[in-house]
Amino acid sequence: MLRFIGVVESVKEELSRVRIFDEFAAGLQGLDTFSHLIILYWFHRREDEESRRVLKVTPRRHPGAPEVGVFASRSPSRPNPIGFAVTERVKREGTILWVKGLDAVEGSPILDIKPYLPRADAFPEAVVPEWTLRGPKT
Amino acid sequence: MLRFIGVVESVKEELSRVRIFDEFAAGLQGLDTFSHLIILYWFHRREDEESRRVLKVTPRRHPGAPEVGVFASRSPSRPNPIGFAVTERVKREGTILWVKGLDAVEGSPILDIKPYLPRADAFPEAVVPEWTLRGPKT
Numbered sequence: 001m002l003r004f005i006g007v008v009e010s011v012k013e014e015l016s017r018v019r020i021f022d023e024f025a026a027g028l029q030g031l032d033t034f035s036h037l038i039i040l041y042w043f044h045r046r047e048d049e050e051s052r053r054v055l056k057v058t059p060r061r062h063p064g065a066p067e068v069g070v071f072a073s074r075s076p077s078r079p080n081p082i083g084f085a086v087t088e089r090v091k092r093e094g095t096i097l098w099v100k101g102l103d104a105v106e107g108s109p110i111l112d113i114k115p116y117l118p119r120a121d122a123f124p125e126a127v128v129p130e131w132t133l134r135g136p137k138t
Numbered sequence: 139m140l141r142f143i144g145v146v147e148s149v150k151e152e153l154s155r156v157r158i159f160d161e162f163a164a165g166l167q168g169l170d171t172f173s174h175l176i177i178l179y180w181f182h183r184r185e186d187e188e189s190r191r192v193l194k195v196t197p198r199r200h201p202g203a204p205e206v207g208v209f210a211s212r213s214p215s216r217p218n219p220i221g222f223a224v225t226e227r228v229k230r231e232g233t234i235l236w237v238k239g240l241d242a243v244e245g246s247p248i249l250d251i252k253p254y255l256p257r258a259d260a261f262p263e264a265v266v267p268e269w270t271l272r273g274p275k276t
Contacts, residue, residue: 030206035265068168127173
């Protein structure tokens with residue numbers, strides 16, 4: 001049902017190198033006119049049945065976080081292990097794309113890239129609970 | 139590979155009613171502490187092979203848009219027909235969720251809900267090409 005369109009080849013500090021498979025190269029035209037890209041990827045280390053049955057988590061990287069439902073968390077353990085990140089486009093050389101802010105581990109399959117549209121996607125005043133502000137961004 | 143966790147039951151103007159299937163209800167705990175929710179859904183009308191082979195589009199709802207790769211557009215025709223929307227949480231009654239800004243048609247299967255975290259997800263200054271500013275937001 002899902003197709004992998006690419007892979008995270010390497011991660012060095014904040015910078016990730018993504019390779020898009022040649023058969024999807026035509027889909028990249030015009031990508032360089034956007035400063036930020038939404039990347040959907042596959043949490044391949046959590047595709048086992050046990051991880052996909054998790055419905056409640058206690059986000060341990062966020063001190064003081066309560067137990068919450070997976071849909072109120074960014075946990076990789078969830079019914080559909082799809083990762084989401086807004087990334088900064090740094091550079092592209094053909095099908096090799098460098099981005100900042102992609103929180104996917106090396107080897108993660110890429111599912112989709114979408115342009116980030118601030119008119120639709122940026123809500124700087126969105127309200128969040130206190131625990132999300134402690135620890136990492138996601 | 140993918141599991142449908144719910145469905146868009148109705149859409150009236152900007153307001154969408156989403157039903158999450160009972161078996162995933164526990165995952166909703168804590169959702170109401172976030173003002174905005176990311177919703178991933180399935181473009182079920184574009185899951186045919188022909189739509190999934192599209193790699194270039196001319197976004198016709200945006201006057202003057204050039205031909206671009208699907209990864210530089212929000213077109214529903216793409217290798218993985220996964221829709222993405224940042225929505226405003228309006229109300230929840232158990233497994234029924236009302237949101238604003240979900241651009242999915244009635245009957246669309248829901249794949250995932252994630253909390254919107256402005257610290258990670260809001261980039262109001264992101265740069266976009268001129269054509270994306272004409273016509274609808276996405």
